[in-house]
Amino acid sequence: MFTGLVETIGTVTALTSLDPSLSGGNGTSLTISDCASILTDAQAGDSISVNGTCLTVTEFDGPSFKAGVAPETLRRTNLGRLKEGSKVNLERAVSASTRMGGHFVQGHVDTVATIESVTPDGNAYTFRLSPRDKSLLRYVVEKGFITLDGASLTVTKVDDAQGWFEVMLIAYTQERVVTATKQPGDEVNVEIDVVGKLVEKSVVGYFESTTKDGPPAILEKIVGRLVDEKLNTLQR
Incomplete structure (x- = not known):
């Protein structure tokens, strides 16, 4: 870890x-x-x-x-x-006394991403990246964590339709990671925040366990309740 x-x-x-x-x-x-x-x-x-x-x-x-x-x-x-x-x-690897200033990183690379562009923004740089495995974008959220070449960074923007996400490297980070020296066309290792994958698996498992002859029962109850509330409102 x-x-x-x-x-x-x-x-x-x-x-x-x-x-x-x-x-x-x-x-x-x-x-x-x-x-x-x-x-x-x-x-x-x-x-x-x-x-x-x-x-x-x-x-x-x-x-x-x-x-x-x-x-x-x-x-x-x-x-x-x-x-x-x-x-x-x-x-x-972390020790018992390590301060968790970044986020939980496993060191298990999910995919590589190609740098599409590098845009100056004051003394910072915005990197736009396109992952090889586009399906992983469902775990990439604005202001969420992502790991690029082992560096914990914050996602600043995501475009699922066009298949890219962006991160910003501030001046301090530029001096301490190899990513800052890379150019459009270069590749970086990407590890998605494991929390998103764990939540997805838990939610899917829960819905699958509540399925009865079609749509998940819990969804039926939620939709039914919303419909009833709407009808009651219209009848008033």
Whole structure:
């Protein structure tokens, strides 16, 4: 579990193909450096969010660490597009003493989104993004949380019909996340706020459990009550 508050920006210094017999396919081992500040309490097996993707530390030494990336992860995230010299957002998993300044982030990327435009607004920038999986837009709401490359951001606008959403990066955030350096056409990892998905599953499950020979019984009662109230009003 993470907060979406990026602790530091690391640099990819090596990418090595993993043995298919160990990775289940053409996986990759990443070596990420320039991140000594988050390795002071590191242990092999710890989780670190790399561009919003929860990866396991396999080795670490001084200012760098290694993490394996499975083929499925490469397909679902932008980690497969990294190269030597690429910058990545990094965050350690939360501890019992962590202050939750962002929101609950799992490090499980739902989809990637393409940056459609970057528009200056004073000293801030508005990013318009189009997700690869448009069905996920039903969880994206104005003023709600969303995670882009591991950074917890607030949604400023959503257009379900045209298939895009917007976020704003203030000056402070621009200096601390890799997203600020990206341009139209680049991709970012997206994790939807898990609360929306949990609520949807609970509501759907409740309605399904109250179904009787057609529409959910609870909806029938609500509609019936509204009709009765309207008729009573008209008869007065």
